[in-house]
Amino acid sequence: MAAKIKIATTSLAGCFGCHMSFLDIDERLLKLADSVEFDRSPLTDIEHCGPCDIGLIEGGVCNSENVHVLREFRANCKILIAVGACAINGGLPALRNFFKLEDCLLEAYQDGIGVDNPQIPSDPELPLLLDKVRPVHEIVKIDYFMPGCPPSADVFWHYLSALIEGRDPTLPYELVHYD
């Protein structure tokens, strides 16, 4: 049997909605399981991704850990795909770009309604926030983009079946949506 195609997925500054949409391919998952295996993804408990064929990145880049994870994916994945609006243009998390980072922290941890024991979290274990949320193509080279918030299950299916069969993925007109 031919070696299985390795796929890794991660969610950076995203809501996991794209992963949910991926699962919406429903029974096609079984067909997919015949030819792929998962490296790092919410389905496994792997902390760092190893050498992979395909990496799916959901979410934009909002903190230092996101940058590390994204670079690790780029270094390990032959094909890297930006999945969904947040990965492509920052999406909803990028709405914080219109405020100063300091104001965001103060609102969330100090001045916001209902905040108990106000203090700005500070611990070496916590990733540092970037001053702006960025789309992934501004940090590493991306090979393909799956637009949508989230991309529909059919979009996932189109891309993955094309790549598995060694074709260049293209989207039919009906599947191109930004919302």
Place this chain on the structure above:
Amino acid sequence: MSGTLCIDGIAVPFSDGQTIIEAARTAGVYIPYLCHRPGYAPYGSCKLCTVKVNGRTNTACTLPAADGQTVISNSPDLQHDRQRITQMLFVEGNHFCPSCEKSGNCQLQAVAYHQNMLDNHYPHFYAQREMDASHPDILIDHDRCIFCNLCVRASKEKDGKDVFGIAGRGIHKRLVINSPSGKLKDSEISVDDEAAHVCPTGAILVKRSAYLAPIGERIYDGHPISEVACEKAVIKAGEASGYPSCDPTKLAESAQQNGGPDSHYAATMPPAPDIKHGR
């Protein structure tokens, strides 16, 4: 003057006073546009409608149609340029379609779909622009303005009011409101004005109308912009268009013989590409 011009190998008739884009649109041949609107004075700012006319680059919305012109619109090069132009419009503003009321009814988005634009390509500006929600019926989200000037033209030419203007340059360019406070509420605009409805993006929105058509049933959900924009059904390559196909070489020769305005370029004009409308 009326006559026939050749667009991507299709003979397209035109009538007196028509520009290339209007001749094409009435014939059902879609040339993408954003700052153009039928019935409005040409403005020529977005450059989306850029075509090759007898080998020379022109904006189809400003160039008058002339007999014997050979127009190339649907070439891979031009489509690529149009995609890049559209991507620039996206990164220069703040376009978060999932949270925009106009999504599905938005010409900018529909044009991007037409160009199979899957990403924004460039680094984002995340320009800081304020919203003006001061008017009881109309809202302006400056994040989404592409400076097409349509609201300016609508207000001046159609409503007789002069409510809008465009000021500044580059990333500092902004839509300004003609009112003592600079706010929409103190201007002369009313919700019945054309200017309140003409915006091709979600920059000018009429309040309380956001979800009248549910998502999935909006204009471009069912029909690609190439169909919506044209008077007749879009002519696809190889389909019976009702118009004869034209031989670009012959038309160019005749243009040269007639000493037409573009005859200088006619001799060097490239052959019409193999057209593939849609995807």
